[in-house]
Amino acid sequence: MANPKSPSSSDAAPDLSILGNRLTILPPGVSSAPELPHDPETSPEQPLLTSYARFRSSPIDFLREVSLHVSGTGWRSYDTFIGQDIFYNGFSERMRGMVMQSPQLLRKIEELAKRRVDVEISEGMFKAERNAGNAGMTSEKRRREIEGQLKEVAADWTDKMICKMESRRFIRGAYYLCTQLVTRAYHQGIHVSSEEVLRLRAVAEQAAKKNQSIIFLPCHRSHVDYVSLQLICYRLGLALPTVVAGDNLNFPVVGPFLQHAGAMWIRRSFGEDALYTTLVQSYIDTLLQNGYNFECFVEGGRSRTGKLLQPKFGILSFLLDSVLSGRVKDAIICPVSTQYDKVIEVDSYISELLGQPKPKESLFSFLSSSSILSLKLGRVDVRFHEPWSLRAFVEEQRSRIGSLPRQMDTSYDTTLKRRLLTTLGYKVLADINAVSVVMPTALIGTVLLTLRGRGVGKAELVRRVEWLCERVRGQGGRVAHFGGLPTATVVERGLEVLGPNLVGVVEGLPEPTYYAVDRFQLSFYRNMTIHLFVSEALVSAAMYTKVKRGGGPENQKMGYQELYDYTFFLSQLFRAEFIFPTMPLADNLSKTLQGLETDDVITTTQDRDGKVSTIELSASERARGQENFDFYCFLIWPFIEATWLGAVSLLMLTPPATGPSLSPSATKQSGSEWLDLKQVQDRAQLLGKTLYHQGDLSYFEAVNKETLKNAYTRFEEEGIISVSRSRDSKVPAKVRLDKEWMPVRDAQRAIKAEGKLWEFCESISRSRREGKNRRDGATVRGRVLGLVELVGGPLWEVAGAEGRSSGLVEGEERKRRARRKPMQTKARL
Template identity: 65%
Template structure:
């Protein structure tokens, strides 16, 4: 925790946009923003600081920035003019106008069709109509564009906005925004070179809070760099706040385009204009905010526009800059928990936005922003195309839409991998991870400090980084983190010989644990696979797992969790071997090889003797990390039994394939089933019932062909779902569900890696109890939601079962 010396505030920070001390340590960290003086306690100082921003003294003037000129009168009008002159937009308006004229011609609205219709007066009428429609499309485009583009027209405005945002942010995050001096110095160099070439910096941050875009804007302003145009969903464009954000750099886009053929072209033209003129851009690759604390899978919608700008040749190059933003405590976590437990997400409005003021007086710790090494988008494209050529990728992939899709996928996952590499693990994440990976009810202060030190070593061994605190002991950092988390998250028992702590709200605490979980996914999967044998007990030889069985089960779990985690781009076997070597080096496991040479083929894996002697402390740590997600997968598969038609429905229709249910209602009932299983002791982790984990579990079931989903073209019509006939469970003579068939076998395979708990070994009793509860929860689902007929829309029948069948030895 204290291996590197840091500086809380570099010299001359008030007058220079960046630290200028060339002798400063390369790993130096700085607190970029200090709280302003408060009017109540120091009115003269507060007025002085406000005046410095109004009159633009020193760096506050924001007059000499690195990048293209912004915040001048007429900026937005100039941008609108350039967008409307884009050839692609003008061509698309012409195409749409011609289509409409043809439609009206065949409707008989523009004269006769045929030889008579070729008379000059009819051709003139059609041309006038075409020009009229083009004019209407232009008016619509200009109206949409005015609501879309950022309006950086006033330097006075941005000075005031910076002052106000800093006031609010530094009151909530009392320890300020921290950055790496080395990273910032390098970023400024890259920005200067990009400005010289008139190229854009495309910032791609992770997204955990609304504070994300505020903090990056403040950093760019403070460092004298051109503020990026922030791509934002129009759900935030509500009265007063929407206009404020738009003038501070936000551009509003629709959350979905539907079948609109003009809007995507308008958006592409705006992106082209920004990149052609070297304006910086910021967008969130995950789409929405992560409610779970870990990175979400990439959303390719907006990335597609940036990639198209370069692939089409309209833009020579752009510089990609992945950004990681980490928090001691996230303002919105309380609302995230409510949403994950099934409460509908509230609509964004002024009241909910201003409600954030309730937390401004709290001490939420600090914000750490880290920048990955920026890289060329053109260079990335050339490298990937060269790699595909060397690998003799099929011709249909190398051409047209196939190439774009392959490049887009690789780009998305590359950015997320870089964000993970750049991120730091905050003290609150360390505390949360330790408290949620202990077997006991609580932990003493000395043991908590010891485990935090151990975890810091593990993070660094995995290539991760821990947030730096200048000269502070681990105990002091732990105390600060406990204060930030507060008694609602971490309980403490006083009056004992040693102060003892425990996780008060495990569900909310999991958000902070998940910020570090990406570093240990491979190791956790290996330990979960080995646990399938360890939990059976017996002698050491009885708990040994062959490498073949281990590899199959790790592959099986990896397939289940492909929507949960960002995996390494290395081949599975290569990644597995590396993780095994690391676990063996740390004395967590022992590996048996075919010969005495460590380079020979691996035959088996077992617990290291050191783990047996120490009560499996480190081995359990990795298992505890992954068990909640295994529980969620198991719950998702058990919930598929809810789709089994009751006997009377089968007898009424005579055709089980004709019965479809509302997909959203199924997910809601699955949560209810999970909560009941948790409180009755058949589910170990309450966080397994969270909406995102269940959604991923159902998506995996859909991909594997376990369930079929019918989706309508009408976005307002809910999707409908049913079990594939192949996975439909059977009933016994009394009409009860039986624990047999392909669906139950799949549940059992997942359950092999689950944590031992109440009644986990009582076999038939568990089966009867769980399936009986499924019948009880599913009764209302079927009574209120059953519908006959396949409904409208297409049914996905993907059968990607590769990786879902484990070896027979594991059955």
């Protein structure tokens, strides 16, 4: 059902197509620039090939094109952008000086130096003198010496951290190079909404007058994210933002290039380094105080699963603190959604999700990546949410919270700041989802993975894509413009982009029949739509606990309270997996039931008070073969499977009947041994692969490493497991089952299928998909428990061989060893 608030294609603002050197305004509803005759000089699909052809056939023409960018002819000059000036000799030196003169940084250096001197005095490093004044002069001299050392270190860190955008000529050349590389991979170019761009430019003009920064907060699926945003800002005349980047990308050649193009390098983890933390805060303060645009990824790292990740609060905390403290008056927040027909790095993502170690970033991997070698990956769609004031957000939250002080420093109530920070993070994610565009490849991937059977005919595939477009718009989502192209043509183009490695076709049949070749990888594109249907999927999964029993409509009715309870159970289970609506569950459930009933998927019965009493599938939905109900179930089933696998894998934490003796420490605490958390999760993946190939797990993507990690996070939050983490990143985290959740063994020393943990597994299993590939029963339970013992056994063997004890005990021993080290006269940072 169409959303009345959603503009039709005829009412929508036109798109802008950025392709190579050409900026094209597209009429409403047009998906790409008009098709031109296939000419190497004009073909919109081959801008980079055109350049290389010129180089081979006419070196002079090629060099002329390059010189236009280097010299800055016409729009390439980038002389009239909106924002603060950053391109001049000495910019980096001036920025370094402002950071080093930051009052906050100077106070921290003074504090650390004084603290160090106090420690040295307590350790007797200063000889006692009769004259107390002389002793004071000695310690003062030592304090100044330490301050000097800390300033040297801070200056070196600052130089390595700050972006160094000093040369327009360099930026022009970088734009030319990056445009050629990106449009070689994404041959249909970069698309933005003209309405959103005009609005953003107007906001940028006002911000520039007030000396305020625009903080771009994009989602993060690919390295192309920050490249595409920089290209858009350059081409549309907006000041380039300083981009927060992890120093793992700061490798030879590429690192300096990115730093001069806008990257600021930060460590992946700050630990307890107070000086470095203050330095980062001081640099961000300096950028915002001077009105320089800023960009960071609210999710932290790239999403390997296709959907938004939970927010990371590190950089967001710095930004919020700048405004809360009063050091920065205000800044403008602009959430950004970047969507792709096909994401370049998906192949490597799948390898990582299946447990292979992430390869180290290097120049070789960069040059050999598919981002340089691939062609015809479709297009990139970038959408900008309406920008909003960070100060206004704080004031609004202050009025809600009530007790929030007007101005705060680091000593104010951290609980209140955490609440503000959490609200900020999830608001940005909600804004990103609100403007995200569903691409044709996501539509195709979603349809292929939510249909029963091995494959689907082309006519049915086209019909379901059209149906899904209606569902997306009905949920307030956006679908990429198709223009006047028939859906069949759009589907063909999407299939071409996905390629035969993801979607295969069976030839020699009455009609082409398509099937998912790589369901794991295709799930990445399906996950790009799941945020629109999470509520419907959870309700459908709850109803499935009744529907799976069969026995006719009367036997499949579900009471409202039972539906509410199980939907609540699932929503809590996936709290770390999805971004849920902020409304109370009862209100969201009522809205979801109304929508499903309007779409004729379910029928509800009300009691005398007009409240819903029972819910069941509608007669029309049954007549359709439950295809709409199945769609919602198929969306959520892989995640239910993954969480069930995570819960079952916790049975591996049951101490063996025979094996290594327990340490006194572990026995005293809960009767169980601490095990390496990463090793446990790796074995959980192995357990999942075994269960899948033996038919006890329906979805191979359930062994997804990220989903398993999210499940373990929820288990920890619920107190099912305890996790001990050391402050030393080199010391692995340890895990053990809580005593109340510990299974028991029978007379044959086998784990019994009973107890709190097993009941929890069974609660999840109630909504798992039933079918020919899987059956519940005593035989299955026995086989699963047997595999748990088999797969988990090596964990205990390793623990016994290494004589590992509690991670907490190890941490205390490490601290004692550190205290026994001789104190150094040089400042330790």
